[in-house]
Amino acid sequence: MTELIHSIEKWQALRHTFHPHDSVGFVPTMGNLHQGHASLLSLAKVQNNISVLSIFVNPTQFNDPQDLQKYPRTLEDDLKMATALGIDYVICPHADELYPDDYHYQVHETTISHLLEGVSRPGHFTGMLTxxxxxxxxxxxxxxxxxxxxxxxxxxxxxxxxxxxxxxEIIACPTIRETTALAMSSRNRRLNEAERTLADCFAKGMLQCQSTDSLKDFLQQHNIPFDYVEIWQNRLLAAVQIGNIRLIDNVEIS
Incomplete structure (x- = not known):
């Protein structure tokens, strides 16, 4: 039976009751779960004695207040998924409990966080890491x-x-894609029909192109505005703006 916990104090007391030899698998999320999240949760369940999901829409990693306001809150559906997958605990902390310091203490990274997404979303990675x-x-x-x-x-x-x-141990899990090749994301649900067509086109371009020039040409031909298209750590990474929705994706270069 999946147990929902809102209180950090209650969770800490419960955590002390775990057997030292029990392995704990954890998936941190902001909710609005989809099959990409399900793949992470399933692996956490299989590889560990105890499985934990957290759902917290973290205000400190949104540099656009409207984006935070529009982020879907679907706790009831998320709990149904967690229960169906047999997840043991779902932690949904309140912001004032998770930030008792009012965000005075922060984690700053000085190199990678200033590349790619960090250029367009100042403060995002500080909030995420914290x-x-x-x-x-x-x-x-x-x-x-x-x-x-x-x-x-x-x-x-x-x-x-x-x-x-x-x-x-941080376990990296492969990107889960929809039948159209679009990388699964909570933001996909906010796309209208015309925007979804462009998003699917973006995904196909990501999989077809193996260089920055070819992907840039592809996006320009299909009138898809992009923020960046770069190669980093043997990956082709891109961010596009479709309507009011920002989508990111990456593929390993063969």
């Missing part, structure tokens, strides 16, 4: 699962865990 550090310290997971779709985020979390000697 909340992930808090959650990792609370859950004390054996393994934590992150999707490769947010590749820059994944590398930053790996680096933070190594830098601060956190005893949690």
């Amino acid at each position: 909340v992930v550090l808090k959650l990792l310290l609370l859950v004390k997971a054996t393994r934590a699962y992150f999707g490769e779709k947010d590749y820059q985020q994944l590398q930053l979390v790996k680096g933070m865990v190594k830098a601060f000697f956190i005893e949690t």
